Amino acid sequence: MNALASFTLGLPARLPKALRGWVLPLLLLLLWWAAIRFSWTDSKLLVSVGQVWDRAVEQTTSGALREGLQASLWRDLVGFAIGACVGLLFGAALGFSRLLENMVGPTFHTVKQISLFAWVPLISVWFGLGDSAKVAFLSLAAFFPVALNTFEGIRSVPREFIEVAQVFNLNRRQWLTKVVLPAASPSIFTGLHLGLIYAWLATLGAEYLLVAGKGIGNTMIDGRENFWMDLVVFGMIVVGAVGFTLNWIAGVVETRLLAWRGRAVAQY
Amino acid sequence: MIIEASLPESGRLRSAARPARRAPLRLRIAPLAPGLKRLLLSWPFPLAILALWALAAHYEWIAPQVLPAPGVVAHTFADLARSGELFDNLKISLLRVLAGFAAGCAGGLVLGVAMGLSPVFKDYVYPLFRAVSQVPVLGWLPLLMLLLGIDETLKVVLIAKAALVPIAMNTYKGLENVPAQYVEVAKVFGLTRRQLLWKVVFPAALAPIWNGIRYGLTHAWLALVVVELLASSEGLGFMIVYGRQLFQLDLVLAAVVMVGIVGYLMDKGLALIETRLLRWRRVGF
Numbered sequence: 001m002n003a004l005a006s007f008t009l010g011l012p013a014r015l016p017k018a019l020r021g022w023v024l025p026l027l028l029l030l031l032w033w034a035a036i037r038f039s040w041t042d043s044k045l046l047v048s049v050g051q052v053w054d055r056a057v058e059q060t061t062s063g064a065l066r067e068g069l070q071a072s073l074w075r076d077l078v079g080f081a082i083g084a085c086v087g088l089l090f091g092a093a094l095g096f097s098r099l100l101e102n103m104v105g106p107t108f109h110t111v112k113q114i115s116l117f118a119w120v121p122l123i124s125v126w127f128g129l130g131d132s133a134k135v136a137f138l139s140l141a142a143f144f145p146v147a148l149n150t151f152e153g154i155r156s157v158p159r160e161f162i163e164v165a166q167v168f169n170l171n172r173r174q175w176l177t178k179v180v181l182p183a184a185s186p187s188i189f190t191g192l193h194l195g196l197i198y199a200w201l202a203t204l205g206a207e208y209l210l211v212a213g214k215g216i217g218n219t220m221i222d223g224r225e226n227f228w229m230d231l232v233v234f235g236m237i238v239v240g241a242v243g244f245t246l247n248w249i250a251g252v253v254e255t256r257l258l259a260w261r262g263r264a265v266a267q268y
Numbered sequence: 269m270i271i272e273a274s275l276p277e278s279g280r281l282r283s284a285a286r287p288a289r290r291a292p293l294r295l296r297i298a299p300l301a302p303g304l305k306r307l308l309l310s311w312p313f314p315l316a317i318l319a320l321w322a323l324a325a326h327y328e329w330i331a332p333q334v335l336p337a338p339g340v341v342a343h344t345f346a347d348l349a350r351s352g353e354l355f356d357n358l359k360i361s362l363l364r365v366l367a368g369f370a371a372g373c374a375g376g377l378v379l380g381v382a383m384g385l386s387p388v389f390k391d392y393v394y395p396l397f398r399a400v401s402q403v404p405v406l407g408w409l410p411l412l413m414l415l416l417g418i419d420e421t422l423k424v425v426l427i428a429k430a431a432l433v434p435i436a437m438n439t440y441k442g443l444e445n446v447p448a449q450y451v452e453v454a455k456v457f458g459l460t461r462r463q464l465l466w467k468v469v470f471p472a473a474l475a476p477i478w479n480g481i482r483y484g485l486t487h488a489w490l491a492l493v494v495v496e497l498l499a500s501s502e503g504l505g506f507m508i509v510y511g512r513q514l515f516q517l518d519l520v521l522a523a524v525v526m527v528g529i530v531g532y533l534m535d536k537g538l539a540l541i542e543t544r545l546l547r548w549r550r551v552g553f
Binding site: 017020021022023024025028045099102103104105106107110111113114115116117118119120121122124125126197200201204205208209217220221223224227229232233235236239240241243244247 | 394
């Protein structure tokens with residue numbers, strides 16, 4: 001419960017809680033509708049809800065949506081899988097070995113400061129403009145958060161846990177699977193979750209910057225170049241929905257796998 | 269439970285026993301050793317990569333168009349720095365980030381504070397905020413390009429959006445997670461509402477809020493590079509695109525290095541301010 005519930009900012013508290021969230025979106029829709037109904041602007045850019053809907057139907061029935069989405073998601077998942085695997089291994093290696101951390105860590109921390117998308121032009125020279133370049137870039141996008149959080153997760157396993165493992169004479173595998181990995185798993189999951197988000201962001205970026213092939217990002221760029229606002233808005237909705245779904249899946253998996261920990265936050 | 273309870277004890281015992289045995293040795297090299305060791309260990313790896321890169325370029329294992337020699341990149345970097353081209357573009361990029369980040373930071377703080385303090389406001393705004401933040405910065409780009417053109421406004425708006433989301437989110441969560449006991453204590457002490465906010469609530473939420481600001485700046489820098497890569501005729505991102513178009517990879521790499529340096533300095537700067545800001549906190553371990 002929020003400790004500061006007494007602040008209301010003078011907003012109407014009479015409306016039922018469940019309905020409050022709908023007020024602003026409905027107002028915006030109303031504004032959108034009114035702008036068209038009373039033709040406040042004759043710009044071609046102002047498309048109606050109906051046009052967006054027509055475009056959505058057209059994209060869905062023609063298979064263009066499925067094709068683009070499939071290509072984007074496939075790249076997203078392949079890139080994420082590669083980046084996450086490499087990131088897990090790299091992060092774990094750095095986490096377990098102080099020597100390795102001292103040798104490679106500073107370089108890693110420096111390189112990760114380079115803004116992600118600055119890599120795209122370099123990758124495009126090294127890997128071309130096709131799928132391999134995009135997948136390489138996505139892997140890079142997923143690699144950094146996964147590696148960093150795996151490293152931090154393993155490094156923050158309390159010393160006491162390791163000592164208990166020694167007291168109980170656990171063998172190497174038990175030590176890893178019963179003590180270290182469970183203790184580090186919240187941080188590792190955070191990394192994987194972040195990696196998923198970044199990979200999706202990078203999927204779009206890769207499609208904007210490496211313009212070749214199909215994908216939902218290419219669809220939106222097409223829409224922009226042809227001034228098809230309806231297509232752009234539709235693309236945005238799809239992109240948001242995919243991001244939301246990926247987020248949701250990651251959240252569900254995370255809660256399931258970490259359910260053994262009980263509540264993370266103490267109840268006040 | 270029993271095991272857990274007895275653990276810290278053993279931990280303390282160990283750490284107390286060990287230094288005593290090794291004390292004489294430690295005393296002699298202690299002041300320099302850890303830092304120096306770390307410094308010495310951190311150089312071989314990047315140097316090895318640099319050497320490999322230099323060898324690869326020297327023996328032309330990789331075509332120079334694809335991977336120019338490190339010397340060439342350094343030379344280009346120095347040339348660009350001397351002619352002022354590098355710093356002109358850097359200045360433009362930094363100004364854009366500053367403008368966008370300032371707007372996003374202000375908006376994010378206001379939104380986050382309002383959502384964190386007033387559950388009613390949160391009920392009204394949060395769902396829309398979540399929906400908007402689900403579409404990543406890049407999803408907004410084509411729409412904003414159509415609406416705003418590809419001028420400065422586009423860049424500033426996009427950067428502001430990139431900074432706003434994490435700042436608002438962290439501020440809101442930070443305020444929401446202020447322990448109820450703190451507020452109760454404040455009430456017991458008869459603090460006024462203003463005192464409650466400035467002496468209790470904001471200090472208690474400062475760490476997550478600052479974290480949000482750090483994320484915000486990182487995201488702002490990320491957004492700047494993207495938007496300059498896609499739609500710009502000046503700035504660091506444009507230098508990268510320009511070099512790529514001319515197939516001058518030395519130019520691209522020099523600009524990438526600069527992007528990295530700025531990102532590094534910004535992060536270090538904020539971390540430094542963080543330690544100052546949060547100095548009053550006494551951390552348990």
